[in-house]
Amino acid sequence: MILIADSGSTKTDWVLADGRHVVRQVLTQGINPFHQDRLTVENIVVGELLPKLGAADVKAVYYYGSGCREEFIPMMADIFTAAFSGAEHVEVNGDLLGAARAVCGRDEGIACILGTGANSGLYDGVRITGNTPPLGYILGDEGSGAVLGRMFVNAIFKGGLPESLRDEYLSITGQTMADIIRRVYREPLANRYLASMSCFIAGRLDVPSLRSMVIENFRSFFSRNVVQYCRPDLPVGAVGSIAYYFRAELEEAAGVEGFTVGKVMRSPLEGLVAFHGGK
Structure with a gap:
């Protein structure tokens, strides 16, 4: 299954999907690496997100969020890689690319x-x-x-x-x-x-x-x-x-x-x- 996130400073919407079928939707507090340090983000992912996902077998994580400048992407990727050890692919991008992929696809x-x-x-x-x-x-x-x-x-x-x-x-x-x-x-x-x-x-x-x-x-x-x-x-x-x-x-x-x-x-x-x- 794949995990997709759309995150802002106030809330993060997560979707667990099997192909194009939505299995579960989860809401946590917002994540913004520009304003939050690594420990704060880790606490949200481990303390809020993981318990709500249960034993889901996540094979790929696609995170789109505000504040995801180039210098913060490695930190965010490390957090998700550690949290989802079975994931074969972890991708972190800014919210604008997420919007583009959503409304334009590959065009x-x-x-x-x-x-x-x-x-x-x-x-x-x-x-x-x-x-x-x-x-x-x-x-x-x-x-x-x-x-x-x-x-x-x-x-x-x-x-x-x-x-x-x-x-x-x-x-x-x-x-x-x-x-x-x-x-x-x-x-x-x-x-x-x-x-x-x-x-x-x-x-x-x-x-x-x-x-x-x-x-x-x-x-x-x-x-x-x-x-x-x-x-x-x-x-x-x-x-x-x-x-x-x-x-x-x-x-x-x-x-x-x-x-x-x-x-x-x-x-x-x-x-x-x-x-x-x-x-």
Whole structure:
């Protein structure tokens, strides 16, 4: 059987598969070698993951995660090799390659991650050959949930959206403008807080100005990130909750900017099981 992981800083989704058949799905806390030392990662794998997998006979491990820079890959591979001594193959890659393999398979394409943050890459069917730096939600991350939330807050307090929408949001959340400002500037994980507003936005796309704002966010993503690859002939595939729940707006923005949207998945695991299980 093969074990495939899609990991972020907050959680890691694991799938145990026999070919293309999913045998078990497991959730553990997130892994990010950029922020966590070896012992912390080992404790998650040995202390959380292994007990949930039981006596599974894992022959190959394919791990895709955030923070997997080149310098951290040997450490991560060592951890998995030690934990799964019977594995004949261990592969550690960044989350962008995981997204590319999920939505493009072995074909050329442009792969994107559109969730709390945003990222994109030009994929030749084997590896990522180009990447526009996303720069994070303060300097960039166009198309992300965090930037969408930032745009929403700006618009409800500066007249860009109907007052009724502002009043509804504040009533439902029990917040004031001062509360929102404090949460963004004085508390940790402001990007996740801003991205959480996308749930409210998704339920009110019948408000024309709000839907236009979502499309504007995606248009900025294409014009500032995807256009740099100079390959409008390639399909643009995407993984992540923002791409998944706002697919219609993503497709409209792509069309205006001269691109075509390919596969869209909430999680890359479905595509990765097909990619690796078909070998």
